[in-house]
Amino acid sequence: MGWGGEANNEFGIARRDIKNAASRRTSNGQYESQEQWSQRYMGERLxxxxLSLTAIVLIMVWLFDTPPLYRYGVSAGVLTLFIYVLTVKISRRNRLKRVRAQHLRELEEQSRDKNG
Structure with a gap:
């Protein structure tokens, strides 16, 4: 097999894995760091x-002669899935911001107690 097609994808994944492995080794909790990275990596791949399968199904429904009920039903399902994924991403980001803000308030309070 040449360097085209699937080989480039796997090569890029391997390069990213090597780069990320170097950054994970520098942290103190190597096991926890590896576990978090693995979960995030698998989540991204899944x-x-x-999304790829959803796009293929949507294209096939619109490309082939399907009844309008199926066509619009699948399109509505894909739109609902897209909105759901966006909502989950936004809610996770907002929750993380709240946790970081709370942590910052606690650190500021601790520094005031030490200094004051």
Missing amino acids: LGMT
Whole structure:
């Protein structure tokens, strides 16, 4: 097999894995760091595959002669899935911001107690 097609994808994944492995080794909790990275990595891959399959199904429904009920039903399902994924991403980001703000308030309070 040449360097085209699937080989480039795997090569890029391997390069990213090597780069990320170097950054994970520098942290103190190597096991926890590896576990978090693995979960995030698998989540990204699963989301990418799901979005690809969804796009293929949507294209096939619109490309082939399907009844309008199926066509619009699948389109509505894809739109609902897209909105759901966006909502989950936004809610996670907002929750993380709240946790970081709370942590910052606690650190500021601790520094005031030490200094004051």
